[in-house]
Amino acid sequence: MKKLVILGAGTAGTTMVNKFHRVMDPMDWEITIVDHNETHFYQPGFLFIPFGVYNEEDVIKPKRDFFPKGVNVVMEIIEKIVPAENKVYLKDGTELVYDYLIIATGSDIAPEETEGLKDKLWQKCIFDFYTIEGAMKLAEFFKTWEGGKLVINITEMPIKCPVAPLEFAFLADWFFTKKGIRDKVDIHFVTPLSSAFTKEKCAEVMSDYLIEKNIKTTVDFSTGRVDNDNQKIISWDDMEVPFDCLVTVPTNKGNDCIARSGMGDELNFVPTDKYTLRSKAHENIFVIGDATDLPSSKAGSVVHFQSEVLFENLMSVIEGREMKARFDGHANCFIESGFGKALLIDFNYETEPLKGQYPVPLIGPFSLLQETRMNHFGKLMFKWTYWNLLLKGRDIPVSNEMSMKGKIQE
Amino acid sequence: MSTIELLGRQIEVDSDGNLKNLNDWNEDIASEIASLEGIEQLTDRHWLVINFMRKEFIEKGDGPTVRRLTKESGIDTKELYALFPKGPAKKAARIGGIPKPKGCI
Structure with a gap:
């Protein structure tokens, strides 16, 4: 029996557990996800709470609602990772052995x-x-x-x-x-x-x-x-x-367990290859989302784009193939501008946010780098997309790699 | 291609205005850039930071953030800002002839 351990059940960890559970044969693989908090927070919603647009019920759901059946769920604080032993030690003394590890412990x-x-x-x-x-x-x-x-x-x-x-x-x-x-x-x-x-x-x-x-x-x-x-x-x-x-x-800092493991930089972020998402120090460890030290935005949309790359690359490593998928730094964010309007920006490591239409060139329905009501609705609709598609590791009808289609270059 | 005139020479710079080629840099150029940045005299403490920045860049391909500077160079944050007002990492990188550290996004 091979073991995949995922640390952290936020946006990134939850997305990954769903993706891998779907393809891994339960006769061969044991998947474990570890977190210490039972509640999943829809963090993009926090912004609206001070202004009375959302309240607490809008942004919380039980984490367990999003885990597939047959996955081991462990609710405990992570004490430390010891890569030399391929083990994770939990606060209650439990030891988890892994063949492959995904670090998705976020930032706070x-x-x-x-x-x-x-x-x-x-x-x-x-x-x-x-x-x-x-x-x-x-x-x-x-x-x-x-x-x-x-x-x-x-x-x-x-x-x-x-x-x-x-x-x-x-x-x-x-x-x-x-x-x-x-x-x-x-x-x-x-x-x-x-x-x-x-x-x-x-x-x-x-x-x-x-x-x-x-x-x-x-x-x-x-x-x-x-x-x-x-x-x-x-x-x-x-x-x-x-x-x-x-x-x-x-x-903002990465989780303390990263510091306890001696695996982080001065802010507890884990040095990660910016294209493959593999840990720079350990071949059987991958890192995703806010926990990485990548020069990309720390945001849910980025996690979504990274999740596809991490999935492809870890599957390649498991099957002994060369890692081919490359994360390009893709991010897109709605920017609420008040009075029922918002902007949308789409960019990656190399390309600045440009004007244009998204995701369908010339049509949209969203306008890039311009203030529209449609973008505001997009931002509000994203909550549904998040709970129903993103966390479950489902496809979202936008391209993983940033596209120049529909963008106006000056 | 943008250039800047320093000590009578046209030197290539990147989009942030930092030197493009590591080899165009020398201590006189550094002093000249420093004076353009409002730092009249580079002291031993300045040089400690500048040399640390260059060493990190050459070894790792990126200059350090202020946090890393504080931790590794032995100069505390307060003094770093006194030496290089507004942005120690950004300014020391420019004077040291290396690109703006990616950490200062």
Whole structure:
């Protein structure tokens, strides 16, 4: 009996367990998936919670609803991986032996990395929206907030879903306009990047939106600490931004079990071949999603595209063939821009987001890098796609590799 | 192809404005780029960072992030920002004649 072990049952792990279970003969293969949390969170939905668009029930389902029958499910904290022994040790002392291992342990916020962030103002007037607790607390706060300085701050890169902080700023503009207190809310977007977004073309479009929506932007701001007494964030080079409400995107780190295993970089991300998705250090270990150190976005759409490549390549390794599939860095993201509209961007390692139609050239129905109502519906419909197709490892009618069809090149 | 004039020579640069060829770089060029970046005098501490960046790039094909710099170079974050205001990794890479590290996306 051969053993495939998958660590992590988030978007990536759940997708992979479904893909492999479908093709692996249960007489020959034992598949085990490990996680310590019974609840699956639809993370793209967290963004909408502070503004009362979604509530908790919209974004949670039991993880077990998405595991196929016949797979071993182990709910326990991962202590460490010992690649030299081909073993995973769990906190309760269990040892799992594997022939092949898939690491899909994700990334989480680490507010404790920044001095003064998780201090006396934490969840009083400093909130994150990358956890369900943070998003819910912020929703409560916004219900009665009468306005002031709202600062949205990215602490350092890389972060999960690099567009989410921008979307938050746009939705805040819409939310407070609707509430009739936009004139009392001073929205300030503070980023360590040199422009509004990681990709240049898109950054130009985004910065126009920020100006149009009267959102102040500060770039090149690397957050060093939070001064709780004077309600200010202070950069490493002593720039100061005062806040009444701070919405922080803290440092993102890979799972602690990666550090305990000595397999990660300085942020616990696992060094991974950017094309094959195999661990750089171990031939029978593959890595997917937020857990990797790839220079691609940390997002669900990326996991979907990676899942096809990882599946092909691991099957090749198992069957003794050469790995042929290559991940091209493909990502696509809807960007909520408020007032019932959204943009869509589609890009990869080499190609910047361009204008055009997606996924069908000239037809769409989605417009790239332009604000439309259809894109907004696409974003909302994606929740259905996520629960019903993506997690179950089903095909989605968009190409795995990024296509230049339907894109306008300048 | 973009070029920049440094010490009377036309030198090829990439789309970020960093030197394209590792071999076009020398210590005088570094000082010239530094002054364009607003750093008048490169001290021993600056050189420690610049040389570390170049070594990492040559060994690994990418320059380190600020976090890695802090961990490996022995200079803390506060001092790094004092030496290279705004963006230590980005600035030290430019002065060191290597591409912008991919980690500073």
